[in-house]
Amino acid sequence: MRKLIVQQFVSLDGVVQGPGSPEEDREHGFEGGGWTARYAGDLVNDTFLAWTADDDALLLGRKTYDIFFAYWPTTGDHPINKRLEAMDKYVASRSVRSAEWVNTTVVDGDVAAAVEALKEEAGGPIWVSGSGNLTHTLMRHGLVDEYRLLIFPVVVGSGKRLFVNGAIPTDFDLTSSRTVANVIIATYQRRD
Helix, strand or coil: CCCEEEEEEEECCCECCCCCCCCCCCHHHCCCCCCCCCCCCHHHHHHHHHHCCCCCEEEEEHHHHHHHHHHHHHHCCCHHHHHHHHCEEEEECCCCCCCCCCCEEEECCCHHHHHHHHHHCCCCCEEEECCHHHHHHHHHCCCCCEEEEEEECCCCCCCCECCCCCCCCCCEEEEEEEEECCEEEEEEEECC
16 A cells, blocks of 8 residues: 655644745735745755655645646756656646646545545555645545654744644654754654
């Protein structure tokens, strides 16, 4: 069975909304976007490449897919773009009917059932990046096997949180952690 891994940038107060830029996700009037900017850079690139070395597929919500697709294909030979181009990609959306990015399949309808089916297929881990609404759906259905978190020393104050009401109580073990430039990089695996 394939493992489902959620990777998130998280503020000290649990916010996951708009980490990359002020314009990234302004839903519900959110104005705190871009809170990772002064810490990111090579830290994010190096961590991404290390974390996705064995990952076989990328699963994104529509908003995160739009952000990734608008940026990464424009970077040419950047190592992250090369890695993303090679992966199978899935976009969970009720509105998108076809996806232009190479190796991308649209998942509509019952996303939890579709992800359960993907986990049953042969292959390596499935990685979810950002995609807060999708992540909450996966949590409510007990589909998350591992969290890979970059915890930034920033209090954002408001915005979408990683953990919300409705998550299934589950135990996780801290399997690795380190600190780089005041950012905690931690991996938690679900306890069987």
